[in-house]
Amino acid sequence: MTDGRKREVRITRGRLALYHALLLGVVFVFWHLMTNPLLVSEEFARNTAFFFGKPLLVLEKTWDWFAGGKIYEHLLVTLIETLLAFGIGTALGLGAGLWLALSPLASALADPYIKAMNAMPRVILAPIFAVWFGLGILSKVALGITLVFFIVFFNVYQGVREVSPVVLNNARMLGAGAGQLLRTVYVPSAMSWVFSSLHTSVGMAFVGAVVGEYLGSARGVGYLILQAEGAFDINTVFAGILVLTAFALALDALVSFAENRLLVWRPGQSETDLL
Amino acid sequence: MQAGSGAALALENITVTFSARGAGTQTYTAVSDTTLTIAAGEFVSVVGPTGCGKSTLLNIAAGLLEPSAGNVRVLGESLSTINRHAGYMFQADALLPWLSAQDNVELGLKYRGVAPEVRRLRAEEWLARVGLAGHGHRYPHQLSGGMKKRVALAQMLILDPKILLMDEPFSALDIQTRQLMENELLDLWSADRKSVVFITHDLEEAIALSDRVVVLSAGPATRPLGEFAIDLPRPRDVNEIRLTPRFVELHRQIWHAMKDEVLKGYARSQRV
Known part of the structure; x- marks a missing residue:
């Protein structure tokens, strides 16, 4: 019975993937038709091509980047910025979240400032970071950190607050000291919340990196887009967006993979381990 | 370790008063002037209506909660922190997920x-x-x-641990699993006779497992209403022992006392 059901799901999934591909194809064909003088007037095609670029040229540009090897250096820079922002932002958020969640006084004291800093549109800090840290990767990492920190911080804070009192008492009865409680109960509980917000925080680290590059840099995919925009090279801009999108999807898939590995203990996370 | 005192765990004149939720000077007395002594190797069940402060009493014994008045003695020594000689089995899932x-x-x-x-x-x-x-x-x-x-x-x-504190540990299980677990508990316990405080609202479970059953009054201000020695022979099988005439007799006797007193307590609490 379960076999039948599973097969059914798989067929639907396969179909779905096919429809997804078809939908993408339709969009590209429509794009192509609107920007070439086949069905539409030459003037209309010229105008749309100016604003939206031509799909074949965009794909060609993308192909050139990868085949010519030019893109890898920029992708690597963006990746490094994203990973650094994510790693440092998570570590800081975890530390601050644990500290404030376990210390009511510190929490009460810091509360309005945390709220204010979170409410502030932090992208506006990018120019300041550029002044402080220069146009290298540091200013991008700093921007990413400010974005990642708050996501992780609030999740850790929540995670610590929501530790089951029964589990906590159980650990105490088993003889846990304060440090052991922190390591075996609070941190794992907080980490589960951090992991469940991985998609958002990695995404934010990526946004920080790209926005930082776009506002001023010498390398990175955001820099490529900035350069192309300056030259009104709309095809390259779209190629850059395409690469960034694919890159973000790849990162997201990586996060899903890590999530499934790290949260095996969570109900519903890994069906294969179930009886 | 003090063999002279005999008691593994002694709750002496315990009173627990909580300040009521929200502002104000209102207080709620969960447990009032309760004395309970558990001898080394004794299996004692505490029964009482739901919400009568049984868990509060157990948390006091575990050192998780400090009594407003009264004293807890563990193996003759006064308890001031977590009870290191006790193991605690919780009603809810307490495993680290x-x-x-x-x-x-x-x-x-x-x-x-x-x-x-x-x-x-x-x-x-x-x-x-x-x-x-x-x-x-x-x-x-x-x-x-x-x-x-x-x-x-x-x-x-x-x-x-020398002392086992069990707070309705099997109440969430279906009846078959529950009886299996009860038998298993008795097997494990008979291997090295620890002192057990077993909290339950199920009188049958209490009689089948214990050497002694303590009946608590309804809350607030819970206190023990009576004690009944269970003289059923060991080793026991919880399924079979329920059918013996002595079990039925004990059940009738305790239930009678419990029902009367609980109803009395209930009526009193309604009048106030």
Whole structure:
């Protein structure tokens, strides 16, 4: 019975993937038709091509980047910025979240400032970071950190607050000291919340990196887009967006993979381990 | 260790008063002037209507809660922090969900700084004793309700506590699993007779397991209403013992006392 059901799901999934591909194809064909003088007037095609670029040229540009090897250096820079922002932002958020969640006084004291800093549109800090840290990767990492920190911080804070009192008492009865409680109960509980917000925080680290590059840099995919925009090279801009999108999807898939590995203990996370 | 005193655990004139939720000077007395003594190796059940402060009493004995008045003595010594001689089995799931069954059972030894190889072996031994050999790699959510209780039992017993505090540990289980667990508990207990305080609202369970049944009044201001020695022979099988005439007699007797007093207490609380 379960076999039948599973097969059914798989067929639907396969179909779905096919429809997804078809939908993408339709969009590209429509794009192509609107920007070439086949069905539409030459003037209309010229105008749309100016604003939206031509799909074949965009794909060609993308192909050139990868085949010519030019893109890898920029992708690597963006990746490094994203990973650094994510790693440092998570570590800081975890530390601050644990500290404030376990210390009511510190929490009460810091509360309005945390709220204010979170409410502030932090992208506006990018120019300041550029002044402080220069146009290298540091200013991008700093921007990413400010974005990642708050996501992780609030999740850790929540995670610590929501530790089951029964589990906590159980650990105490088993003889846990304060440090052991922190390591075996609070941190794992907080980490589960951090992991469940991985998609958002990695995404934010990526946004920080790209926005930082776009506002001023010498390398990175955001820099490529900035350069192309300056030259009104709309095809390259779209190629850059395409690469960034694919890159973000790849990162997201990586996060899903890590999530499934790290949260095996969570109900519903890994069906294969179930009886 | 003080053999002279005889009592493994003594609650002396315990009163617990909580300040009511919200502002104001209103207070709520959960437990009032309760004295309860558990001898070494004695299995005592505490029964009472739901919400009568049974768990509060157990938390006091565990040192998780400080009484407003009164004193707790553990093996003759006054209790001021967590009760190191006691193991606690909770009503709700208390296993750490992010640890496998094996790691959960090892936890107490880990806290005590026991070497990894030693605690791994001992945890495997205990998992086998509670009938879960080969299930150590599973996480709590992958275990059935009964299996989780077995892990919790092993987690508690691996530390070899002198006193077991059990707060309606099997109340969430279906009746068959529950009786299996009760028999298993009796088997494990008879191996080295620890002192047990077993909280339950099920009188049958209380009689089938215990040497003595303490009946509590309805809350607020819970106090013991009566004690009944259970003279049923051991070893017992909880399924069979329920059918013996002596069991039925004891059940009738305690239920009679409990019902009368509980109703009296209920009526009193309604009048106030």
